[in-house]
Amino acid sequence: MKTSKNKLTLYIFIAMLIGALVGYLVFLYLPKEKIPSFTTYANVLTVVFLRLIQMVISPLVFCTLTVGIAKLGDLKAVGRVGGKAMLWFVSASVVSLFVGLLIVNITQPGTGIHINNVNSDDAKSIISHTQEFSATGFINHLVPKSVIEAMASNEILQIVVFAIFLGVALASLGERANPVIKIIDTFSHAILKMVNYVMYFAPLGVLGSIAATMAVNGPSVFLFYARYLFWFLLAVLILWLILMTVGFIVLRKRLFDLLKLIIQPMIVAFSTTSSEAVFPVLTEKLEKFGCNEKIVSFVLPLGYSFNLDGSMINMTFASLAIAQAYHIHIDLPTQITMLFVLMLTSKGIAGVPRAALVVVAATCSMFHIPPEGIALILPIDHFCDMLRTMTNVVGNAFSTASVSKWEKELKTEN
Secondary structure, X not given: OHHHHHHHXXXXXXXXXXXXXXXXXXXXXXXXXXXXXXXXXXXXHHHHHHHHHHHHHHHHHHHXXXXXXXXXXXXXXXXXXXXXXXXXXXXXHHHHHHHHHHHHHHHOHHHHOOHHHOOHXXXXXXXXXXXXXXXXXXXXXXXXXXXXXXXXXXXXXXXXXXXXXXXXXXXXXXXXXXXHHHHHHHHHHHHHHHHHHHXXXXXXXXXXXXXXXXXXXXXXXXXXXXXXXXXXHHHHHHHHHHHHHHHHHHHOOHHHHHHHHOHHHHHHHHHHOOOHHHHHHHHHHHHHHOXXXXXXXXXXXXXXXXOXXXXXXXXXXXXXXXXXXXXXXXXXXXXXXXXXXXHHHHHHOOXXXXXXXXXXXXXXXXXXXXXXXXXXXXXXXXXXXHHHHHHHHHHHHHHHHHHHHHOOOEOOOO
């Protein structure tokens, strides 16, 4: 089994290289009017893989979170574990936002982006979603009116809310709830088994995603946006350094064992720009690392809604870079206000296409920055999305392992 998974990681690497090569050749030799047709067909591979993942993600989040809370049994334990998880989530979010703010103010990446070189029409479909981030829109993304509807539309935050209520209710019933908990637990293991089959499609999804992106943009996109991408990468590396320092304080040398285990989920997240694609595999890896199954089932789904470290740093960085491109000065108190607005609005992004950009557009509009400015960063956003998605995965792995350690539920051997 281990050999099979190692081969899968190798196949994903090979798929990335083939995708980049095929996309570059298409960019060079295929007539420009035919490139959209190529990207449509290439993206089919990615769409198939992501839809297979989306097929299992809602029932898996529902089952694992419900069982995780129910198995904790003691409602005090639920509150204690949830409190520790939220402490990590909020702290990590604040740090991520401030790192983005610090680097974007020091490096001024927006000053290197030329407004005349972009087409604001590309941003219209994203801006159209910004009305969803009013107070009413946030509540709509938070509170489900039907759990069936929430699952059908993959509204993860709504599923989390329902699962928390159901898990607490089952925990309060004591032994009477055991048959129901056993059924849901068995179903979650069946879903995880399905995921093993779905992951065989990962290399194809990766190949299609990379090929389509390279065919449209070509390598020149890196040259034009080199400054923006370089400073964003630096901000991400600083955040990683902070996360790893805290992780080392909590986990000590076992941090490096954890990093080895989650390499495959990190690669898949990086290449597909989808955190959902690695949720099931990340669950297995954390349990293999020695995290308590109940804590993984409780903390990890919460993290997918509340612990978006990579998305946070990207939102701050992108919003202020757009302001810089338009030569709009934003004073420090206003920037700090933006941080807290971003922290709140980002919790309602489940189920919204290109969610991080939608939040950026909504925040820009709120602070009198032209929201169509997101068109400035669209050409490079896919590559930034790779970094922020992988960072989200790392942050959630660290948080789950740390909560397990704090609860003295981390096995010494994996």
